[in-house]
Amino acid sequence: MERTIYREIEATGRVWGLAVILVGFVLAALASFFYVEHYGHIVTGMTNRIVWGLPHVFAIFLIVAASGALNVASIASVFEQKAYRPKARLSALMAMSLLIGGLMILVLDLGRADRILIAATTYNFSSIFAWNLILYTGFLGIAGAYLFAQMSKSVPYAVTRKVGLLAFVWRLALTTGTGSIFGWLVARPGYDAAIMAPMFIAMSFAFGLAMFLLMTSTLCRLSDRPIGDQLMQRLGRLLAVFVAAVLYFTAARHLTNLYTMEHAGFERFTLVDGGIYTTLFWLGQILIGGLLPLAILLLPVFGKSPKAPLVASALVVIGGFAQIYVIVIGGQAYPMEVFPGYEVVTGSGMSGIAEYTPSLPELLLGLGGVAVTLLAVGVGTKTLRILPTNLSDANIG
């Protein structure tokens, strides 16, 4: 049995071609940023009622996926699964890259992005948002240290394990913080639920692993390195567990809401007559992001296909976007019950379901964040010894 050998990927024409395309997306995102910065958010689809729009959907997806992507490394060093160890470096790199991409979107969408230094130096510790800034930067540091510990020959394995444990605990805290951004918004019927935190953790497990599978197989294909079918299927079965967990938390959240009359209106909006949000919920999140991947991963008809885990991962990513869209935008679109028992007849910008049409600059900014993530993974694997030369089943057993 060959030892795991890590090597930089080679800069082939295909790699360069991909890099050029990604840089194009990053430039488009920067152009959108300056455009919005110049004219103000009036040129986006965001309003006083939908204050967080498409960029935030992208950002939250990437940030949630970031902590999930670290799980492969955690499984290797915290839960002592040797088969996962060759992918641990990649896992840490992807976690950092996803977080950087997500944070870039969040920062560039700020009304005053030029004041990022104020955000970094002036803290209000009763704000979960401020805590998240600490959790995010801490995560980057810890994941970086974890990567270093794995790659350095002088760091003993026991230390690497400890850093890995810290990273695992930290990532749980991070996703709890991200979920709590919504869970602690007491005034809005679409949020205000403690279950947001564990649900976001389940989402991070699923989205992170799906992104990991997609990116790893792409990297292996780009660098002509083998990746074992059994390995993919093993990760695929794990993905199935995570997808089931997301469905479970989703069911628990909505069933709880349905039981309280107070939330019946919001549930009706999400599940029955919310238009785009209802469609995205049932078709996007539940069918494409939940039931279909489960069927592909678990039913014996598809289970033997080597492509199955990849197809399922792609579906989980699409469903994940739909889920976050419904949570972020749908949760804002549904009006707050300021006057129980009354219906607002006229009230400038306070009545009915808020409308939102995403604009091109928002989409470009979001895609730019994804491009930054992929570029960072590419540059990382190009310059550092992160990707194993051989991930075939025979080699890693």
Place this chain on the structure above:
Amino acid sequence: MKIPTLKGADISRRDFLRSGAAVATATLAPGVTLMAFGGSEAHAAADADKRWGLLIDANKCDADCDACVSACSKENGWAGEGNPETDPQWIRKITMQNTSTGREVTMPMMCQHCEEPPCVDVCPTGASFKRVDGIVLVDKHTCIGCRYCMMACPFDARSFVHEPVINQKSHAPRGQGTVESCTLCVHRIDKGGRPACVEACEATGHEAIIFGDLRDPESDISKRLAQYPSVALRPDLDLNPGVRYTNL
């Protein structure tokens, strides 16, 4: 309803100075401050022994009148461009109908100046803050425009400045990329005045908005609150807003 209690007999240095005589201060050199008694009037400043509030009588409010809104707009230099979803909305008129009885009610809505403001809790930089006299404001010097306060506000009371602004009033700075809301005309209050909406409503003869100190049991607003039924919006959240409504 929570009634704000009067604080104990702890007299701050500022009150002590104020009670004796008016104070004038002068900076002789950096670090050396001269304080003199007598002379000009004392600096009117935020006072922890006060809590400013409004009492809005929905019965006296006329559905066809928007004097309070236009007075606010004029006083603070904000104006809409015809799109209520992106326009600044420091104060707005709401007309609503009881879903079971059909009764129509009309009234102005603005920042409720909560005692426990969610916007202040969630603001990552501390730009959203509450003055000691209960007025909730945005410090636009530290606002980064993240809009989390708008997510947290139960009353949709805040707006985000979606476009570049010029020609602001010098007492009401506002700018692109930051969040803003009703200041309770803090610049007037600090000089002993009343909010523009209150004066405008009074001028129309409706007198639907009453302004005063909730901590002073002798103030008109406190007496009325003690005497007649009134409600806070979203009482379930227990935020103890400084703006109260009667005859809803």
Place this chain on the structure above:
Amino acid sequence: MTLFIRLALLFAFSFGAGSLAAQERSSLLPDIPAASGEPHAEGNEYWRRNHMDLMKHDRDSTLRDGDREIAASLKGCFDCHAAKDDAGQVVTYESEQHFCRACHDYVAVKVDCFMCHRSTPDGVDEHALQAAILPKKPLDSTDVQGVIAYLNQTESKPTEAGE
């Protein structure tokens, strides 16, 4: 060398604002627009060096504590330092002749104040002033005619505003 520059600065500043006409400037130092009203008791040098600290201190006491009788406010600045263009019209921050820009452009320090604060005394209609010097912005990105007109205006308008 440093001492020389300092002396030169002091020399230039002590001549007072606006004593050197723009067309016959003898140095590369900024032309500081003339002010009205009483001179600063602490001296111009003190205010040049400390104005930001003073204003920052007073802005916080105004905003947070409600102290409205403060020494250093932008409103206070423009009581005396409302620079005018050659036509005698008060200029906004968009104009290079604005008081703040005289030095801030020179040292390449961006002033953030006028994103939110007005840059002229109360009562001046900044909209009218800006309309005269700024290209009209297009309604939105789909307004192709508007964008073309905007770009044409931007090209034809000189950057020296307020002339």
